[in-house]
Amino acid sequence: MRSEVEYMAARLFVEADLRRGVEITLLGAQSHYLRNVLRLKSGVSVALFNGRHGEWRARIIDAGKKETTVCVQDQTRYQSAVPDLWLVFALLKQSRLNFVIEKATELGVSVLQPIFTQITDIGRTNVERLRAHAIEAAEQSERLSVPAIREAVRLEGLLSNWPQERRVLACVEAGAAKPIAEVLEAVTQEPASNHGTWAILVGPAGGFTRSELDALNKLPFVTPVGLGPRILRADTAALAAIACWQAILGDGQQRPSDR
Amino acid sequence: MRSEVEYMAARLFVEADLRRGVEITLLGAQSHYLRNVLRLKSGVSVALFNGRHGEWRARIIDAGKKETTVCVQDQTRYQSAVPDLWLVFALLKQSRLNFVIEKATELGVSVLQPIFTQITDIGRTNVERLRAHAIEAAEQSERLSVPAIREAVRLEGLLSNWPQERRVLACVEAGAAKPIAEVLEAVTQEPASNHGTWAILVGPAGGFTRSELDALNKLPFVTPVGLGPRILRADTAALAAIACWQAILGDGQQRPSDR
Numbered sequence: 001m002r003s004e005v006e007y008m009a010a011r012l013f014v015e016a017d018l019r020r021g022v023e024i025t026l027l028g029a030q031s032h033y034l035r036n037v038l039r040l041k042s043g044v045s046v047a048l049f050n051g052r053h054g055e056w057r058a059r060i061i062d063a064g065k066k067e068t069t070v071c072v073q074d075q076t077r078y079q080s081a082v083p084d085l086w087l088v089f090a091l092l093k094q095s096r097l098n099f100v101i102e103k104a105t106e107l108g109v110s111v112l113q114p115i116f117t118q119i120t121d122i123g124r125t126n127v128e129r130l131r132a133h134a135i136e137a138a139e140q141s142e143r144l145s146v147p148a149i150r151e152a153v154r155l156e157g158l159l160s161n162w163p164q165e166r167r168v169l170a171c172v173e174a175g176a177a178k179p180i181a182e183v184l185e186a187v188t189q190e191p192a193s194n195h196g197t198w199a200i201l202v203g204p205a206g207g208f209t210r211s212e213l214d215a216l217n218k219l220p221f222v223t224p225v226g227l228g229p230r231i232l233r234a235d236t237a238a239l240a241a242i243a244c245w246q247a248i249l250g251d252g253q254q255r256p257s258d259r
Numbered sequence: 260m261r262s263e264v265e266y267m268a269a270r271l272f273v274e275a276d277l278r279r280g281v282e283i284t285l286l287g288a289q290s291h292y293l294r295n296v297l298r299l300k301s302g303v304s305v306a307l308f309n310g311r312h313g314e315w316r317a318r319i320i321d322a323g324k325k326e327t328t329v330c331v332q333d334q335t336r337y338q339s340a341v342p343d344l345w346l347v348f349a350l351l352k353q354s355r356l357n358f359v360i361e362k363a364t365e366l367g368v369s370v371l372q373p374i375f376t377q378i379t380d381i382g383r384t385n386v387e388r389l390r391a392h393a394i395e396a397a398e399q400s401e402r403l404s405v406p407a408i409r410e411a412v413r414l415e416g417l418l419s420n421w422p423q424e425r426r427v428l429a430c431v432e433a434g435a436a437k438p439i440a441e442v443l444e445a446v447t448q449e450p451a452s453n454h455g456t457w458a459i460l461v462g463p464a465g466g467f468t469r470s471e472l473d474a475l476n477k478l479p480f481v482t483p484v485g486l487g488p489r490i491l492r493a494d495t496a497a498l499a500a501i502a503c504w505q506a507i508l509g510d511g512q513q514r515p516s517d518r
Binding site (some may be wrong): 080082099102103106107108140141142143173174177179180181182185226227228229230231232233236239240241243244246247248250251252253254255256257 | 339341358361362365366367399400401402432433436438439440441444485486487488489490491492495498499500502503505506507509510511512513514515516
């Protein structure tokens with residue numbers, strides 16, 4: 001890896017393979033950002049990642065008006081995965097949805113699965129636009145991957161085809177539930193090989209309906225959890241649950257790489 | 260308390276004392292909200308809280324053009340306090356600042372203390388405007404109190420007059436730090452009388468400077484904590500730390516009151 005930390009003026013997600021000597025042409029928003037926002041010139045180094053090959057230093061070799069060409073130099077970090085945690089969440093209005101995408105990406109989820117529930121009043125979403133938000137948050141947070149963003153599906157259908165070995169923490173405000181820290185700390189007492197894969201499920205602004213709660217309670221892979229005595233907005237609940245999961249069961253004991 | 264749960268069409272924070280028979284005149288935004296947004300008429304019940312006397316049901320007795328008069332009926336919840344947790348955070352740009360105020364209020368902090376650090380590039384704030392945000396979040400989250408919002412002060416001065424018995428979790432991305440869950444879980448092993456009062460400290464977007472980190476490390480009441488391997492924005496770090504604190508050491512084992 002690099003012998004000393006070299007300053008890299010930007011950090012960008014690319015689709016291309018990353019290996020020494022490859023030239024990559026950045027277009028559109030990325031080129032605009034480097035040229036017109038950061039005003040970077042040829043010779044300056046930037047960091048690139050693609051979710052597969054770790055992070056690489058690349059040098060700008062041509063900063064043109066419409067496109068910027070970089071040449072990949074050397075690897076600065078090996079690829080590492082975020083923990084296998086899904087966030088399953090009812091669609092929210094735009095500003096809160098953007099917020100959930102940004103925060104869940106920073107806090108480290110692997111998959112974002114929007115859902116429709118019985119009282120979700122948002123009709124559709126644009127996965128490509130959400131993915132752009134996730135990419136920006138991944139660039140900012142020094143993640144080496146971008147979470148997968150799935151098309152929105154109905155909660156009922158999702159649960160009927162659920163991979164049974166993936167355990168679900170269902171954040172519920174009403175009905176019986178164990179405190180989230182108690183549930184997670186109990187898992188840490190099991191052998192690490194039993195910790196398994198997880199999803200956090202958060203309902204819409206109005207909450208799950210009684211029949212949804214009843215259905216969730218019957219599923220063997222679902223554990224209803226509580227997040228304390230205050231009523232949290234759906235976006236707050238998603239964040240709080242991810243933060244607790246990462247701190248107790250995820251990679252919360254790791255530190256950022258040296259910068 | 261109430262014998263059955265009666266639907267209350269809104270939940271509002273007021274400054275006035277709350278006891279049976281008191282008439283309160285709501286002005287400005289609150290009156291506008293009841294009359295023009297919710298279109299409530301005389302006879303409808305709303306919930307009121309003032310941070311001192313619990314929550315009361317009040318009936319609208321006069322919905323006028325400029326003001327709405329309500330009459331306090333009966334108490335629906337006794338006063339309870341949120342845990343004694345301060346959030347000390349470097350000033351952020353407006354949209355992220357609003358977000359921190361909203362989320363910290365929902366997640367349950369008692370005091371919000373904005374600070375200037377060596378590289379905070381925001382010059383001032385408007386406490387009254389921040390307080391309006393906190394009130395709205397408290398109304399929404401069914402809190403019975405609104406967090407106190409202090410005037411922004413310099414970090415150095417704040418720490419030199421710090422109440423020594425209040426322990427500080429300093430969220431740091433660089434330098435030595437223990438994982439936040441490990442620190443909090445260790446406290447839960449102590450007798451409850453030792454759990455004490457706490458503050459969470461979060462730096463500006465650019466992080467604390469080396470000299471700030473050195474100074475923090477020398478203070479006996481400060482524990483540097485890490486929030487995992489990803490770089491979190493300042494607002495995300497504040498939220499994640501509060502969520503973990505509440506879940507492990509705060510009131511995360513409680514449930515919302517029946518609605």
